[in-house]
Amino acid sequence: MNALTIDSLQFRWPNNTKPVLDLASFALAPGESVLLKGPSGIGKSTLLSAIAGVINIPANAVSVAGTDVGTLSGSARDRFRVDHLGLVFQVFNLLPWLNTLDNVLLPCRFSKRRRDRAGHDPQETARALLTDLGLGDPALMSAPASTLSVGQQQRVAAARALIGAPELILADEPTSALDEATKHQFVELLMRECAQAKAALLFVSHDTGLEQHFDRVVDFRDLNRGASA
Numbered sequence: 519m520n521a522l523t524i525d526s527l528q529f530r531w532p533n534n535t536k537p538v539l540d541l542a543s544f545a546l547a548p549g550e551s552v553l554l555k556g557p558s559g560i561g562k563s564t565l566l567s568a569i570a571g572v573i574n575i576p577a578n579a580v581s582v583a584g585t586d587v588g589t590l591s592g593s594a595r596d597r598f599r600v601d602h603l604g605l606v607f608q609v610f611n612l613l614p615w616l617n618t619l620d621n622v623l624l625p626c627r628f629s630k631r632r633r634d635r636a637g638h639d640p641q642e643t644a645r646a647l648l649t650d651l652g653l654g655d656p657a658l659m660s661a662p663a664s665t666l667s668v669g670q671q672q673r674v675a676a677a678r679a680l681i682g683a684p685e686l687i688l689a690d691e692p693t694s695a696l697d698e699a700t701k702h703q704f705v706e707l708l709m710r711e712c713a714q715a716k717a718a719l720l721f722v723s724h725d726t727g728l729e730q731h732f733d734r735v736v737d738f739r740d741l742n743r744g745a746s747a
């Protein structure tokens with residue numbers, strides 16, 4: 519079963535005359551990593567919102583791990599998102615008043631499935647993930663997220679996305695605030711952790727310098743007929 523299947527997806531923002539998304543077909547195999555590239559404003563983030571069930575899309579257009587996202591009600595979509603998806607966005611959305619470890623454990627608090635898949639001791643799994651991502655210092659793990667650097671917050675967001683092995687990780691420009699060396703290091707760490715969790719990765723970036731890290735590179739303009747409309 520594919521981690522992601524898209525079949526005839528159209529989406530138009532209210533007040534727009536043309537659809538911003540018009541995709542014939544696209545799929546991600548389990549564990550596959552894809553870099554989705556393309557210029558600003560052509561609908562890459564909108565596509566991630568469609569896959570994550572953040573915007574309303576029709577039935578039979580997007581399937582994540584075998585579930586048709588467009589058929590889910592609002593609350594079922596919220597549940598589905600935390601059960602099956604890991605999200606790493608430009609703004610990391612960590613809860614500033616929670617410490618690093620508790621931020622990583624958030625999906626396990628909201629999803630029994632993620633908790634069950636996070637091993638017999640999710641706290642231990644969270645610590646191991648943070649250590650793998652270079653945040654093994656106990657002082658960092660117990661520090662409020664608001665006191666971490668941008669690069670550290672980004673790795674916490676990656677650990678939070680990965681805990682409990684969701685089938686699909688969606689990443690939207692997560693390296694845009696990083697310098698060249700840190701950027702490559704972060705992508706390598708993310709790929710390694712995705713491989714361990716057997717999670718597929720859809721990674722949106724303008725940065726063509728990152729292409730070498732991915733199984734496949736897709737130009738959004740080739741995928742999306744809406745982009746040139």
Ligand SMILES: Nc1ncnc2c1ncn2[C@@H]1O[C@H](COP(=O)(O)OP(=O)(O)OP(=O)(O)O)[C@@H](O)[C@H]1O
Nearest residue numbers: 531532538556557558559560561562563564565724
């Ligand atoms: N909430 C919204 N309401 C209405 N229009 C929107 C909304 N979000 C995005 N758009 C429009 O959809 C189009 C695509 O935007 P989107 O953010 O998906 O592009 P992008 O390729 O991800 O750009 P970037 O690389 O700059 O993030 C733009 O024309 C944008 O103005």
